[in-house]
Amino acid sequence: MPPLEDFIKILDTAEGQEKVLLLSYYFTAARCSEILRLKWDEVNFGAKTLTLWTRKRKNSDWESDDVQVPDELIQDLQKHKLGQ
Numbered sequence: 463m464p465p466l467e468d469f470i471k472i473l474d475t476a477e478g479q480e481k482v483l484l485l486s487y488y489f490t491a492a493r494c495s496e497i498l499r500l501k502w503d504e505v506n507f508g509a510k511t512l513t514l515w516t517r518k519r520k521n522s523d524w525e526s527d528d529v530q531v532p533d534e535l536i537q538d539l540q541k542h543k544l545g546q
Contacts, residue, residue: 469488478542479542482539485534485538486512489532490512490514492529493516497514500512505543507540510531510536511529511530512528512531513527513528513529514526514528514529
């Protein structure tokens, strides 16, 4: 894992989809597969939550967690959804 200062430098230069992915990892601490599996209907813009799914539990069944995210990520997700 890179130092926070290095991550921020990369984030400052990132745009579009790359920025959305980096912010998603940063604010949710989710696994790459959990973020890449995310669907638009699992993004609640009003409540500012993402529903993340995992099998990394005791019984290996799919289970979800609603994760609260900050305005910055919600705004970037809205822009990304609209193709801006």
